[in-house]
Amino acid sequence: MNVGVPTALQADGVRVSLGGTEVLHGVDLALPAGRWTTIVGPNGAGKSTLLKALSQLLPHEGRVRMLGRDVSAWSHKERARTLAWLGQNEGGAEDLLAQDVVMLGRLPHQPWLGAASPQDHAAVQAAMQETQCWDWRRRSLGSLSGGERQRVLLARALAVQAPLLLMDEPLANLDPPHQSDWLRIVRRHVERGGTALSVLHEITMALHADEMVIMGAGQILHQGRCTDAATHRALEAVFQRRIGIHSLAGQWVALPNE
Amino acid sequence: MKMVRALLLALCAVAWNAHAGRVVDDRGVALELPRPPQRIVTMLPSLTEMVCELGACDRLVGLDDYSNWPAQVRQLPRLGGLDDTNIERVIALKPDLVLLASSSRAVGRLEALGIKVATLEPKTLSDLRRVWAQLAQVLEVPDGPARWQRLEAGVDAAARRLPPALRGTTVYFEVNSAPYAASEDSFIGELLARIGVVNVVPGKLGPFPKLNPEFVVRADPQVIMISDYDARALNTRPGWGRIRAVRDGRICFFDAEQGDVLVRAGPRMAQAVQLMVDCLAKRSAAR
Amino acid sequence: MSPLRSPLTLALWLLAASLLLCIAGVGVGSLGWEPVWTRNGDASAAILWDIRLPRTLGAWLAGALLGLAGAVAQGLFRNPLADPYLLGSATGAALGVAVLLVLIGASPMAASSWVARLGLTGAAFGGAVAAVLVTLGLAKGVQHTLRLLLAGVVVGMVFGAFAALVMFWVPDIMRAMQAFLLGTTGFLGWGSVGLLAAIFIVNLAAAVMFSRALDALSLGDTTAQSLGVALGPVRVVLIGVMALATGAAVAQVGLIAFIGLVAPHLVRAAVKPTHRWLLPLAALAGGVLLLAADVLARWLLAPRELPVGVLTAVLGGGYLLWLMHRRPL
Numbered sequence: 001m002n003v004g005v006p007t008a009l010q011a012d013g014v015r016v017s018l019g020g021t022e023v024l025h026g027v028d029l030a031l032p033a034g035r036w037t038t039i040v041g042p043n044g045a046g047k048s049t050l051l052k053a054l055s056q057l058l059p060h061e062g063r064v065r066m067l068g069r070d071v072s073a074w075s076h077k078e079r080a081r082t083l084a085w086l087g088q089n090e091g092g093a094e095d096l097l098a099q100d101v102v103m104l105g106r107l108p109h110q111p112w113l114g115a116a117s118p119q120d121h122a123a124v125q126a127a128m129q130e131t132q133c134w135d136w137r138r139r140s141l142g143s144l145s146g147g148e149r150q151r152v153l154l155a156r157a158l159a160v161q162a163p164l165l166l167m168d169e170p171l172a173n174l175d176p177p178h179q180s181d182w183l184r185i186v187r188r189h190v191e192r193g194g195t196a197l198s199v200l201h202e203i204t205m206a207l208h209a210d211e212m213v214i215m216g217a218g219q220i221l222h223q224g225r226c227t228d229a230a231t232h233r234a235l236e237a238v239f240q241r242r243i244g245i246h247s248l249a250g251q252w253v254a255l256p257n258e
Numbered sequence: 259m260k261m262v263r264a265l266l267l268a269l270c271a272v273a274w275n276a277h278a279g280r281v282v283d284d285r286g287v288a289l290e291l292p293r294p295p296q297r298i299v300t301m302l303p304s305l306t307e308m309v310c311e312l313g314a315c316d317r318l319v320g321l322d323d324y325s326n327w328p329a330q331v332r333q334l335p336r337l338g339g340l341d342d343t344n345i346e347r348v349i350a351l352k353p354d355l356v357l358l359a360s361s362s363r364a365v366g367r368l369e370a371l372g373i374k375v376a377t378l379e380p381k382t383l384s385d386l387r388r389v390w391a392q393l394a395q396v397l398e399v400p401d402g403p404a405r406w407q408r409l410e411a412g413v414d415a416a417a418r419r420l421p422p423a424l425r426g427t428t429v430y431f432e433v434n435s436a437p438y439a440a441s442e443d444s445f446i447g448e449l450l451a452r453i454g455v456v457n458v459v460p461g462k463l464g465p466f467p468k469l470n471p472e473f474v475v476r477a478d479p480q481v482i483m484i485s486d487y488d489a490r491a492l493n494t495r496p497g498w499g500r501i502r503a504v505r506d507g508r509i510c511f512f513d514a515e516q517g518d519v520l521v522r523a524g525p526r527m528a529q530a531v532q533l534m535v536d537c538l539a540k541r542s543a544a545r
Numbered sequence: 546m547s548p549l550r551s552p553l554t555l556a557l558w559l560l561a562a563s564l565l566l567c568i569a570g571v572g573v574g575s576l577g578w579e580p581v582w583t584r585n586g587d588a589s590a591a592i593l594w595d596i597r598l599p600r601t602l603g604a605w606l607a608g609a610l611l612g613l614a615g616a617v618a619q620g621l622f623r624n625p626l627a628d629p630y631l632l633g634s635a636t637g638a639a640l641g642v643a644v645l646l647v648l649i650g651a652s653p654m655a656a657s658s659w660v661a662r663l664g665l666t667g668a669a670f671g672g673a674v675a676a677v678l679v680t681l682g683l684a685k686g687v688q689h690t691l692r693l694l695l696a697g698v699v700v701g702m703v704f705g706a707f708a709a710l711v712m713f714w715v716p717d718i719m720r721a722m723q724a725f726l727l728g729t730t731g732f733l734g735w736g737s738v739g740l741l742a743a744i745f746i747v748n749l750a751a752a753v754m755f756s757r758a759l760d761a762l763s764l765g766d767t768t769a770q771s772l773g774v775a776l777g778p779v780r781v782v783l784i785g786v787m788a789l790a791t792g793a794a795v796a797q798v799g800l801i802a803f804i805g806l807v808a809p810h811l812v813r814a815a816v817k818p819t820h821r822w823l824l825p826l827a828a829l830a831g832g833v834l835l836l837a838a839d840v841l842a843r844w845l846l847a848p849r850e851l852p853v854g855v856l857t858a859v860l861g862g863g864y865l866l867w868l869m870h871r872r873p874l
Contacts, residue, residue, distance in 0.1 A: 057767045057770055087771075096817065104772065437731070468849055468850055469849060470843055470848050475596060476592070487649055496600070500595075
């Protein structure tokens, strides 16, 4: 636990039940502000569920505080302006143009009626250029490949320009060059003072983050810096020693143990 | 002498054939009945009325749901409508003749079960005359033609009661508020022609055409004949306030019972004509 | 032929088509094509103003309402096969009309009271709204779209069965019911036009206000929620729009099928708009479609009239088939 670092998101005793069974058992989490934290763990550990509960997209017991205030004190729009969420498999919207999809990210900033403001357009352009999909902004979402689509959806989350960026499996369908693009985007977001929280199952990518939260069976098993040996050992343990964390060319990589 | 005997024999043969009750129904199927039928089922209100008018009312054992005239038939068992005839109950009554409309779905089924079926559906005046003769023959009513003459005479008598000044009045008869009208070609249209009034809906549109309401406004009939429910809303129909009949209040409206008399092509045609003549005379333009 | 890229261009085309059809509608009467404005006389003016013009405008407005409701339904349920009758409003209206006809027939005395004042249009509207309320009750609110859909289907079937039952008990009403079910613009007067116009403006305004929310919904419920969309109130308003729009249209012109389903697709085949454009364009397309069908219904067999519902199915379905043939979906 890093003392003195302000907390962007604080969860106390969060429990979530889905379909009658409890999926998250009293999770406590302090998400440091201005850092990139990643959540990893085996399938069914409750990673996505935790992310949704933190974003207020699932009903839960327990308290969640965002930037020091209890989430219930935030209005819908305020919360949407502060926390941007990118989900898994965001479907539908086949007929919308890419730029219209990204413009949806500006919804929390827009009034009921009235056209998009110049700031909105600027934000959309900036987001699309960061994810390198600006060139085909006038193509419909349904005509894009999986990777291109994911970049548009990522741009949508970036366009919100929210200080908190929560992403669930953001690397789906992205090829390696675009995966490193994504790394750069997250780093830049954090450098500008934002906070990022991502659920990843690509362990090697996850090891690039600042902090790592390891989950298993609906509970947090370990939280620590990605460079700490303790974190690495915990990671190997949660995957039943079927992976090993090694140093390679100055980076930490996860390799399967035969 | 031989000639006379031969003639007598021939006459007997003819009489015997006539006695054997042979009738050709609307399908062209010839029906042979050994004896005049004593247990008759009818599945069409106009057929019920005709059987009763021919004096064979007591031979009826079962009716459809809508037959309601004359009063004595109301006690008889009901066997369903055109589309949902209760085959079981028909068979249970052990009829020796079933009279149906040509469009009934029970025809094939009943014949397959060995019941004698005749499909007769009078839609026009000439239909009515023919069906009357056929029924008279199969029921062995000896004075069938005479009864028909009486009916026709009744119609003529009723029609003559129209004040001569009202002959040639233009009439619009509405059957349904879609609007469906009765044209010259329908049974109602034929009766109107007998009365001597003019139907604004020509026969070439079919017997019951669905009209553009504008047509009626243009035709500007002097009298409108319609059901009492629809009569109330006539003023609210756009543009109909200009029609002479609506302006002068010359609307003949009929309740459900009267509607039955008018719409069924049956032996109550004299009564139908009476209803129409009475209304026309009562609502004549006195101005 | 490359698809029109700009929604504005499409809007102008549809407006032009509407204008042309209005002129046609005013020129087609019981004798087929006869432009009464070339002739003078009281009768011609009356026919033009009292009969043809309100009927033409009413047909366009009813089609616009159905097209709008169809676009809302497809956006709300994220299903391109959704049509505005999904929540049971069509059969609800049919049941309302059937019950009213029975009440009228059963007691002509009652016919002079509120029952008669209510009239067929009131009964149809009331039935449609009642059916939607029952659907909402069955689905226990608006949280789950799948439950709403299922409840709507169930209500539609059950109310349809009840209407059939009523027709079975009192077959005298069948003729009148058939006229209602097949659809007609024959008796639309200025009063009806005013009512339709008012409801259209209110519904269009409400729907366009929520057009961004509809766009967000197309990304999924959770994403929409994360963008600050309050799902509950949005769904309630949109369902209200659907119920009002279809109820009003069905009450005035009967059950016209297909327009709500086809109009949004016709728009999407030409442009790829956000809902802010899709909603008014679908309304325009629906108006054009119904008006075209109505003009044809009056023209083809003048002075007889075909049921409009038959022609909307032929026109809308035929055009959709042609589109599918030209560009594989």
